[in-house]
Amino acid sequence: MAKRSAPEVNAGSMADIAFLLLIFFLVTTTIEKDSGINRKLPPMEEIDPPIIKQKNIFTVLLNGKDQLLVEDELMEVADLRDAAVEFLDNNGDETCDYCQGNKDPRSSDNPDKAIISLKNERETSYAAYISVQNELVAAYNVLRNRRALEIGPSRGFRDMNFTQMQGNYKDARFVGNKEKLKALIDQIKLEFPQKLSEVQ
């Protein structure tokens, strides 16, 4: 009997099967895009609140109708960032040599003492709350970026603002001295500490 060659399997429908699988995975794919504003909650233990001078507190109140009251004056969210920068950068007691503020004795003493106090009501919408949080974080970032551009070049990190420094520190592909960068980031964080208190 003559040897018969094995019959060839028809692979024509392979593409169909693969397409089916492909479409399934296409539909179920969600590219991860989680990002947000990091916050640290205060611990539960009650400690005696330190006595803070009224002029060192920047009160931000967001009421149930999403209206913004800053230092007892109505304000739009768009103006909040500049107002917060002005308050933090004020340098009332002239101990902060990197500040550029107006040195108004009625406003904050220095960035280390300045505290932003945020109060919201139960009816406040979450979107408004996040917008205000965002603007306050932005105010700190404005000052930190400015400081980073000032002292960065002398530490060997030219043309890099604070946000980029943080990004580079986390980036594995960054070529440069990460320890020096970390020290610089920590220094700027200390010079403009984020003191944001939330009233319960």
Place this chain on the structure above:
Amino acid sequence: MSKFKKKKDGGLPAISTASLPDIVFMLLFFFMVATVMRENSLKIQNSLPVANQVEKLDKKNPVSYIYMGKPSSGYEKFGTEARIQLNDQFASLTDVSAFISAERSALREELIPFLTVALKVDREANMGIVGDVKQELRKVNALKINYTTGIGDVETNFN
């Protein structure tokens, strides 16, 4: 003497489709690798607000998700007020501490202090429920939180 056959001037030669499966498989593998299956099916509306001063949520550290929002269509029997969703079901405020303990027990011990709680809150929810959840988190000492947001201009939050 037909060594030099005259070329047939027929139609175009058929394009070989033999490599089509290879191309498709290549795409398939890409999407298989890049796919993350949705962990929870949401029973609430969850359109996040936007912000532009955001930091990426570090996936190296463990993350737990707490969802809040109005029950979506089909779940109207749970009311029209914003509710909390943990894993796959609606939960009450008192369940939050149990949820955090359960999440912690699934972690290696050295990772527990790094647990971040990501709050995915609908933009129309009230701060009341968010404040209550934050208070519960403080009670169980889960202090690292992240307000998960989209990326965009805050002005769009108000319309």
